[in-house]
Amino acid sequence: MLHKENILLVDDDIDILELLQRHLQSMDYHTYKAVSVKEALYILKDSYIDLLITDIQMPGVDGLELLKFADEHYPEMPKLVITGYPSVSGALEVIKAGATDYLTKPFTKEELRKAVLKAFEQGSRRKDSKKTISANQDGLYPDMVGKSETYGKVTDIIERVKDNKATVLIKGESGTGKELVARAIHYSGKFSRAPFIAVNCGAIPENLQESEFFGYVKGAFTGANENRDGFFQAAQGGTLFLDEIGTASLAVQSKLLRALQEKEVSKVGARKTEKVDIRVIAATNSNLQEEIENKRFREDLYYRLTVVEIDVPPLRKRKSDIPLLVGKFIRKYGIEYKDRLLRISPDALQILKRYPWPGNVRELENVIQRAIIMSDGTIDVGDLPDKLKFQIDFPDSNFRSLHEMEKEYVQKVLNHTQGNKTKAAEILQIDRKTLREKLK
Ligand SMILES: Nc1ncnc2c1ncn2[C@@H]1O[C@H](COP(=O)(O)OP(=O)(O)OP(=O)(O)O)[C@@H](O)[C@H]1O
Ligand SMILES: [Mg+2]
CATH class of the missing domain: 3.40.50.300 (P-loop containing nucleotide triphosphate hydrolases)
Structure with a gap:
């Protein structure tokens, strides 16, 4: 029986790659080999791959990130993970990242055969069951990010x-x-x-x-x-x-x-x-x-x-999609500019979530692109443009007077000092007399 499905193998260990290739070719599969995630990404782009088999621990970008990338861009392609360290939390993590199944090293040819067949089977089942869910979740439009x-x-x-x-x-x-x-x-x-x-x-x-x-x-x-x-x-x-x-x-x-x-x-x-x-x-x-x-x-x-x-709604009306979009752009430009995937600090993400984005998704994309060029490792608040940092998030129409704002702020500080006026005056950097007048 001729299968001739295309299987992409990703592992930094050449011996494992060769072994996988020998086994799979003897089962009549067609294989592509990649020794790094970066190489794998090029192959994914240029060829039609029916199944991805990847190692997790690899230098540079690791297999988990590859899985997430593949899950987003090729949601219907089954993904099989090969891992040397079986652990429950690790297994959960790879499944969450989009793996169809995983296989622990060392494995026999027979175990490999079973796992591959099962992955193909689950892949097609996923395809069917996902069709009935909403259009955006089943990956019909992999370039369009947004679950709101x-x-x-x-x-x-x-x-x-x-x-x-x-x-x-x-x-x-x-x-x-x-x-x-x-x-x-x-x-x-x-x-x-x-x-x-x-x-x-x-x-x-x-x-x-x-x-x-x-x-x-x-x-x-x-x-x-x-x-x-x-x-x-x-x-x-x-x-x-x-x-x-x-x-x-x-x-x-x-x-x-x-x-x-x-x-x-x-x-x-x-x-x-x-x-x-x-x-x-x-x-x-x-x-x-x-x-x-x-x-x-x-x-x-x-x-x-x-x-x-x-x-098409403006980004400020679908702010819950901001983290997803940020993730997408980090993957895209991280690999393009820095050859790896960067992370973003919770504070920086918070700022991105707060900003009203008058230039919408394009503006967000530009900000991330710039931050990746600036950053050396994790994208942090310092890598973001100043105008984002000093943004106060008011609902468009609801502007309030300075007097009202002052009143509310003074009250907040007083609550914090539990009514202690001396401490409050200190925080506000005004003297007690001024504070007393304001309280009137
Ligand atoms: N849902 C989305 N998921 C991922 N990327 C998006 C999404 N929406 C927009 N983008 C990206 O934002 C950028 C701007 O999108 P696009 O050019 O389609 O906007 P536009 O509405 O045509 O803008 P303009 O009115 O300025 O022509 C593109 O790089 C696009 O890929
Ligand atoms: Mg346009």
Whole structure:
């Protein structure tokens, strides 16, 4: 019987690697070998791996971190751990990190065979049982981090629209991940093999927009020496992502409306129209209603675009996702810049959780990237930009007067000194007389 599944073996001990390879090849599996986590990551990226077998104790990045990484990015791939030190807590830890099972050294070929078969079996069972849980937890969108209820609404809609060609409008502040959502819709759906063409409408000068979007025929204008396709023709069968749709010229808007209504477009200068079969996803961070009132955006087009609407929440509305996102970016940039995985101190994480993130996920990503470059080991408060440290976390609307704040603070200090005014005055660095006046 030919299996030919791809198994990735990770161990810093070459002898163990060879042994595993010999055994598994004799069982007709195809093997890849890596002597470090870093090498393993490259192989995972470039090849399709059906099963990961990894050691835990390794110099540099250890196997536990590899497991966590693989669990996040390849949740459906079964993972088998080989460990030299069997202990209950260790076993629990590897299972929690995403291992399907573990095998203790030394093992016989027969034990290995059983463990591999069991891992494949559990891997496929996991796949089935996970399908019924919410979309975001089953790793359908491994690039999209977020388990909060607010973000769950986004992934739920993606799930519903990915296999049809309904037009989608994605709304959200800058840096919330609108493009990521558009890509997730395309690449997780059944048209994923067709092209995904992303166009930033704001980056194309208005006078070129029409010909860039719809193409042109030879002789349409000076310089048009040949027939050229536009983005619409290039996206045929797939998805056209129109980013910053609010900046599309009125000429493009009217042609776009027709494309959505009639499913046809015409090249600039052409008399004939051509059929297009594409899904349009548009995104905006501006208020299109306002643009409509100012006659800069066609209302009829707006209704055509909003067949399905997705509101990507700002990061401050899904703060519970911050630790997950931080973890993701630490893994990503730690390996890229420092060749290893860094940690973050609880204090630093606390500051990240408190900040309101006006630049959303992109801002958080930049902050972590910078902190990793600055840090030598654990990311700490000192590695974070100053503006984060002096942030006071007020709910947007609830500003209070200085007088009120003072009153409350004085009360707090007095409670702390159990009513002792001398001590309180000392802490507040004012004299007793001033304190007495304030208390009045
Ligand atoms: N849920 C998420 N999980 C992981 N990374 C995310 C998530 N959301 C956004 N990001 C990351 O944040 C960055 C910004 O995302 P993206 O470019 O999609 O935002 P955008 O809404 O299109 O922003 P803009 O309005 O500025 O164009 C990207 O690097 C993206 O990978
Ligand atoms: Mg964008």
